[in-house]
Amino acid sequence: MDRHLIVLSCSATKVEHRDPLPAVTRYDGPYYKVLNSCIRERGWPPSLSIAVLSAEYGLIGGLTQIDGYDRRMDERRATELRERCTETLMKWSATHSSATLVLGRDYLPAINFDAMTSLRTIVPEGPIGMKLQALSNRLHEFRTTRVRRELPARRAGAPLYFLPDWDDLLDADFDFVSDSFSAAERSQRKEQHCIQIMQPRRMCDGVLVSLAQNQGTKGILRRVEPTDLESLAPQSIRTKYGLRDDQWAFGDCGAFSYSSEPEPTISTEQAVSLYHLHGFDLGASVDHIPLPAIEGPNGAKLLTTAERRRRIALTRANAREFLEVWNRRKCSFTPVGIIQGITAQDYARQLPEYVDMGYSFIALGGLVPRSDSDIEEVVRAVAKSRAAFARSRGGDVRLHLFGVFRPKLQATFRECGISSFDSATYFRKAWLRSDQNYLGADGQWYAAVRVPMMSDARTRKRLEASGLSEKTLLRMEKASLEALHEYSAGKVTAGDALAAVHRYDELLSRGDENSGSLYEKYRRTLESKPWQFCGCPVCKQLGIDVLIFRGYNRNKRRGAHNTYQLYRSLREG
Ligand SMILES: [Zn+2]
Numbered sequence: 399m400d401r402h403l404i405v406l407s408c409s410a411t412k413v414e415h416r417d418p419l420p421a422v423t424r425y426d427g428p429y430y431k432v433l434n435s436c437i438r439e440r441g442w443p444p445s446l447s448i449a450v451l452s453a454e455y456g457l458i459g460g461l462t463q464i465d466g467y468d469r470r471m472d473e474r475r476a477t478e479l480r481e482r483c484t485e486t487l488m489k490w491s492a493t494h495s496s497a498t499l500v501l502g503r504d505y506l507p508a509i510n511f512d513a514m515t516s517l518r519t520i521v522p523e524g525p526i527g528m529k530l531q532a533l534s535n536r537l538h539e540f541r542t543t544r545v546r547r548e549l550p551a552r553r554a555g556a557p558l559y560f561l562p563d564w565d566d567l568l569d570a571d572f573d574f575v576s577d578s579f580s581a582a583e584r585s586q587r588k589e590q591h592c593i594q595i596m597q598p599r600r601m602c603d604g605v606l607v608s609l610a611q612n613q614g615t616k617g618i619l620r621r622v623e624p625t626d627l628e629s630l631a632p633q634s635i636r637t638k639y640g641l642r643d644d645q646w647a648f649g650d651c652g653a654f655s656y657s658s659e660p661e662p663t664i665s666t667e668q669a670v671s672l673y674h675l676h677g678f679d680l681g682a683s684v685d686h687i688p689l690p691a692i693e694g695p696n697g698a699k700l701l702t703t704a705e706r707r708r709r710i711a712l713t714r715a716n717a718r719e720f721l722e723v724w725n726r727r728k729c730s731f732t733p734v735g736i737i738q739g740i741t742a743q744d745y746a747r748q749l750p751e752y753v754d755m756g757y758s759f760i761a762l763g764g765l766v767p768r769s770d771s772d773i774e775e776v777v778r779a780v781a782k783s784r785a786a787f788a789r790s791r792g793g794d795v796r797l798h799l800f801g802v803f804r805p806k807l808q809a810t811f812r813e814c815g816i817s818s819f820d821s822a823t824y825f826r827k828a829w830l831r832s833d834q835n836y837l838g839a840d841g842q843w844y845a846a847v848r849v850p851m852m853s854d855a856r857t858r859k860r861l862e863a864s865g866l867s868e869k870t871l872l873r874m875e876k877a878s879l880e881a882l883h884e885y886s887a888g889k890v891t892a893g894d895a896l897a898a899v900h901r902y903d904e905l906l907s908r909g910d911e912n913s914g915s916l917y918e919k920y921r922r923t924l925e926s927k928p929w930q931f932c933g934c935p936v937c938k939q940l941g942i943d944v945l946i947f948r949g950y951n952r953n954k955r956r957g958a959h960n961t962y963q964l965y966r967s968l969r970e971g
Contacts, residue, residue, distance in 0.1 A: 401445050403490060403497040403630070404536065406433070406460075407471065407505045408452040415667045418463035421450045423671040429500060432530055436537045438728055441677060443540030444637075447494060447630035451505050457483040459629025461622065461675070476507040484510040486625045491517035493627060498522070500533045546730050547646060547679045549796070549817075556968050557811060558603040560648050560820035561961060562801070563639070566592045572951040574943040577879060579951075592825075592958035594640035599934050601962040604645045604679070606820040607635060609664055609672055610652025632675040648734075648820070649673045650682040650800065653763060658692040666716055670723045678731045680759070683720035685713040685736040687764040706740055713738040713763070714748060721756050734759045734798065739776070746779035750787050753795055761798035773802060774810055781814035808968075824964045828957035829947065833919050836945055836956055837963040838928035845919035846947035846956060848903055849878045857906070864905040874902035879946070885924060886942035892924040934962045 409427020413419060422433065433448065448460030453471035455464060456479045469475075487497070487509060496518040499509065511519060522532035549558070570590040571580035581587045593601060622628040635647040649672070656663040662684050673681030688706035691698045701709075717735040724733045735757035739745040745762055752760050762780065765773050777799070784795050796817040803821035811819070827843075828835050834843035850857045852868075852875050861871050881898035884890045900917060929937045929944050936955045937944050944956050 401447050401494045401631075402540075403447045403449060403494045404433075404533070405449045405451055405457070405487075405497060405499045405501065406430070406533075407500070407502045408450055408454070410468075410470065412466050413667070414466065415665065417665045417668055418465050419667060420461050420671055420675060421452070421458060421464050422448055422460040422675070423667075424464055424466065425450065428526065428530055429533060432534050433537065434727075436534070437675075438730065440540075440542045441545075442632055442634070442675065443537075443542040444634070446537075446540055447490070447627075449490070449630060451483065451499075451501060451508055455624060457486045457508070458624035459622070459626065461629045461632055462624040463621065471502070471504045471508075473504060473507055476505055479508045480510060483508045484513050487517070488513060489625065490627070490630070496520065498532075498536050500529050547643070549646060549680075549732070550644075557816045558646075558818035559965055559968055560604045560606040560646075560818060561593065561602040561825065562606040562608070562820050562822045563591070564822065566825075566954050566957075568592065568595055568951055568954055570595065574940055574952070575883070591639050592954060592961075593645075595955065596935055596958050596962055597640065597642075599962060600642070600645070601934075601958060601965050602645070603818070604641065604648055605635075605639045606648045606650060607678075608650055608652030608655070609669055610655040632677070634677045636677055636679075646679040647677070648680040648682075649676075649678040649731075650734075650736075650761075651684050653685045653687050653736075654766070657687045657689055658694070661712075662686050662716075666719045666723055670720065670727060670729060673731050674727060674729045680732045680734055681724075681729075682734040682761055683713075683717040683736050685716065685738055685763045688738055688740055689764070689767075703740075710738045710740070710744060710748075714751070717752060717757070718755055732759055733757065734761050736761045736763045736800075737780075738764050742772075742775040742779035745776050746783040749780055749783045749795070753787060753791075753793065757795070758793065759796045759798070761800055763800045765799060766801040770804055770806055773799075773804060774807055777807070777810060777814050777816065781816075784815075803964075824960040825954075825957035828960055829953040833916060835947060836923075836928060837960045838926070839931045839933075839963065840928070841967075842928075844923045844926065844928050844945065845916065846945050846953075847882065847899055847920045847923060848947040849875065849882070849899060850903060850906055851875075851948055861905050866905070871902075871905075874898075874905075878902045882924075882942055882946060886927075892921060895924060896921055932959065932963070934959050936962075 406429045409425045409430060411426045412424050413426050422430065449457060450460055451457050453469040453475055454467045491514065494517060498520045500522055522529045567589040569579050570588040573580065579587060593605060639647065641647060651662065651664050651669055653662065664684055666684050669681065669684050686709040688709040689701060691700045713736060721733055735752045735755065737745050737748050737752060737760060739748065749760065762776065765776065780797065784797070788794065799816060799819040801821060802819055803823050824837065833845040835846035836844040838844055850861065852858050852861065852872055878899045881890060881895040885892060885895035896917065899920065923945055929941055936959045940955060943952055944959055946952050
């Protein structure tokens, strides 16, 4: 790809904040004002890379998370950084056709321009005003527009459904007949998210991505090294998931991941910055769940009522701060205020306060571990509070329920005007349940047929405990898959296919599971052939393989199919 790099000098003016921030957010000098105003208006151009030449850190990608510091660049420091900076720039030159270096005079000794043989460099000259103009002109050469994607008007009936993402990328060209990946190396495979695999069918109204991934090494928001190519430009959430115009990217902070910590592990400044840079359509404020007990080093620890109340107040204070930062940065994503509570009245009482802060989109958090009746009480109380507020003050507020599907409560949710929810329950049932893995088009659940993988070290060890040789086991594994494929092609009976599966699978002796009844469930699956009655792209492509319990390429595709069926039932129900 023909990428263009812009390198900016660091600035003395910085956003004061205790936690690390992406460099393009941290610096607040004139160059960064021009850059950020351009990104605000037009989005981050897909072919633009931004780097910073910093007196403290040297040459780093613009997305690198940095702490505040106070150090000025001078000739001596620049000369000191010269070797390392030149090396980094040469590394980046492999993927960039040209670079514009908008640098103060003191910064220039940090780059050995004679070494830049393969990179066309442009160095705007003159006083700062001219450099700012050159930067602005360069940025405007990128053809891009930011589209603000508003949600459809709230309507009676089906709430919008968001699929929470767990980095569910699949090998788009996995070969189900030979049971092999399209390439040995993951980087050589064409990887697609379940949402893309399911296209042109729609399985959700959008995706919910948690910023908690930023703490880890996986996912779109993982931390990157300062000179990695990924640190030069944010990956667009919408592009990663292949979202259509009528699907939305919703971000939250993943509060369950830090619920055992005294404070949230992400700050409001960080959250706003990440939602903004990665092009989210909706971003939720930073909450902290007032759980009755948390996991400690010595087992579960009860939280005092005072501590739980503190978390509710902290969540509210964060929501207020979130809007302030959102306003200051003039962000274009829709801000979503999260309410936490212990009782139903806690949630209901806070709603008018959130609306007064300026929220027209409010989400209820912390409901996941609660019973259906608890959730119903909360939802009814909040809906009542919203109606009372609307009667006295007007306006309309959307309500989102985090992590809650609850089939039995769907009628209540409609009645109470819930606008959206997210849940991965049906997706994950595909492999977490032993016998309800596939939701048929007839509304019935079916068991997926297990064919254990010899390539899995633990399974292999258990199979080898049977005393059979590796060669024999591999042959039985292959025979099971072949028998299922032959059954689907009408060449053998269900009984024959089941016998091959049974011979191999029973070697695992699943302990307390009632294996006899499981095989009866397999028989029901095979005889009913539910894969023939679903029109989704996964079932059409995989056929019987969507009902084979084996490896993430089959299991997560089955999860995608379940989600598609859930989505269909929500639209029709
Ligand atoms: Zn299907």
